[in-house]
Amino acid sequence: METKQNDLLQQDALKLDLTVKKVHRKLLYFLLILFIFSFLDRINIGFVGKQLSADLGLTALSFGLANTIFYIFYICFGIPSNMMLKKLGTRIWIGFIIIVWGIASSCTAFATDERSLYIIRAIVGIAEAGFLPGMLLYLTQWFPATHRSRANAVFMFAMPFTATIGAVVTGYILNLHGFHGLNGWQWVFLLEGLPCVILGVIVFAKLPNTPKDAKWLTDDEKTILVNALENEQIAKSQQLGSATGNTASAKPQRFAFLNSSVIRCAIVYFCIVTTCGMVNIWVPQIVANAIPNASSVLTGFIVAIPHLVTMIALFYLCSHSDKTQERYWHTFVPMILGGMGWLMAAYLDMASLKLIGLCLACMAGFSTMGIFWAFADESLDNDSKFMGIAFINALGNSATIVSSFLIGWLKDITHSFAIGMVYGSVLMFVGAMVMLTFALKKMSEKNLNRGLLNE
Structure with missing residues (x-):
């Protein structure tokens, strides 16, 4: 049977x-x-x-x-x-x-x-x-x-x-x-x-x-x-109802989607988008500064390398995440590597090591997005989904406004991109720590359920 x-x-x-x-x-x-x-x-x-x-x-x-x-x-x-x-x-x-x-x-x-x-x-x-x-x-x-x-x-x-x-x-x-x-x-x-x-x-x-x-x-x-x-x-x-005790119903309907999960997801996405925006806007100039004698054609090919690495990593990570049905660590680990990548690009002298750092940063930004949105959807109930996704996307994309001005301003003051890349590194680590809170909560729920089954 x-x-x-x-x-x-x-x-x-x-x-x-x-x-x-x-x-x-x-x-x-x-x-x-x-x-x-x-x-x-x-x-x-x-x-x-x-x-x-x-x-x-x-x-x-x-x-x-x-x-x-x-x-x-x-x-x-x-x-x-x-x-x-x-x-x-x-x-x-x-x-x-x-x-x-x-x-x-x-x-x-x-x-x-x-x-x-x-x-x-x-x-x-x-x-x-x-x-x-x-x-x-x-x-x-x-x-x-x-x-x-x-x-x-x-x-x-x-x-x-x-x-x-x-x-x-x-x-x-x-x-x-x-x-x-x-x-x-x-x-x-x-x-x-x-x-x-x-x-x-x-x-x-x-x-x-x-x-x-x-x-x-x-x-x-x-x-x-x-x-x-x-x-x-x-x-x-x-699952979400039992985890929250249906406390969200006490909030005004207009702001019912602004729960802890939505806010933490928005913080993580802000950190991810910061790196993506930095890669799109500043990496060409970072590469040009690192290899000042390179032609524009060579610079263009070098700038493309982090994106090519990202395309490969994106499909591997997302496929593995679906296969294992695990989202938290598949986002946490790349974000830690991305933070390390920005530090490598900021402070290592060898151009090849700087490029490896930029590859890690680019990978952490773009390849985690597919996993992040799968995770974010799983964290939102159906009533919160329409407004929650829009709120997360809106707050996340405000990172581009902040990083565009901040990194340009830091470059003008210090005549270097190093401090700006440290900013990107810090936010990668912050986003990883917020993801860790989701992972620890999930582990705690599993342990609790296991204990109830044993009883």
């Missing part, structure tokens, strides 16, 4: 695996393309900063302010955007904001001064604010916990991939300078922004809101996937 039940469970698990693989093929890779263009339209202004500033007469401060304005509006509109997603559905709302940011990003090509640039970047920030938290929430509606970290890894692959390839593609587009009377940087915004309008229309037409709406899933596959997700949600609600 027991053998027969085990065989049935194995058959169900196999059917679920096959269904999830189909969702990967039909849905996840399309979402990856969406995120690649989202991230590209977020960071491409950095690739053309020199040319853009020269043509618009921008100072370094005013150019930096354009980036800051983007993130201010990105942060402020994250939660309202998720509220609209909950009201209108993923297909309508995500399709709408993709079209809006595609048009706005393309219009950056026609900015004529600081004011027009600030207005356009604000609109891009407002539109993009809901995409990442909305997609992270959307993934939880399609991938069970046993597959979620790997799904997040494929989605998060967009960031290191875009950072690596985006500079090369943008460099080629800049060669269109003078074509049809437009500058190279204007072509960059047009050619990297307008495809989003097409993608937004495809989202409107094709993106299913839930597995039940997917025409490419059979009725049997829909039932398997929906049942797995519903059973998982019931089990998680019971």
